[in-house]
Amino acid sequence: MSSSTIFTKGAPSPLGPYSQGIKIGELIFVSGQIPIDPKSGEMVRGDVELQIRQVLENIRAILEAGGSSLKKVVKMSVFLTDLKNTSEVNTVFEKYFKEQRPAREMVEVSRLPGQAALEISAIALS
Numbered sequence: 001m002s003s004s005t006i007f008t009k010g011a012p013s014p015l016g017p018y019s020q021g022i023k024i025g026e027l028i029f030v031s032g033q034i035p036i037d038p039k040s041g042e043m044v045r046g047d048v049e050l051q052i053r054q055v056l057e058n059i060r061a062i063l064e065a066g067g068s069s070l071k072k073v074v075k076m077s078v079f080l081t082d083l084k085n086t087s088e089v090n091t092v093f094e095k096y097f098k099e100q101r102p103a104r105e106m107v108e109v110s111r112l113p114g115q116a117a118l119e120i121s122a123i124a125l126s
Helices: 046-063 083-096
Strands: 003-006 021-024 029-033 073-078 103-108 118-125
Touching: 021 046, 029 046, 046 083, 046 118, 073 083, 083 103
Parallel strands: 073 103
Antiparallel strands: 003 021, 021 029, 029 118, 073 118
């Protein structure tokens, strides 16, 4: 099965030796995204819901560059530095995933790149 690398300027460039996304067969694997605004290259700080929306918009851009969409997401992994932000994650997810809700796990971690408050990765159908 062949694979292809996904890259878009609509999402932040990788901060290390990895790809924004990889398409293998009918699946797209999106690397963990933190709340970086791809236009400015700066981390979105402050309002947690705004940060979550930025991460989901980054994921949307990568999926669309790979020929998919948020509607085709089947699995998401959410990493938070504080599980007290669970309600904010759920509020934003309810707005983005109205029809089909992906499988998901959410875990608290001690630290994320760039001192981000959250990181989310995704698996979607192409």
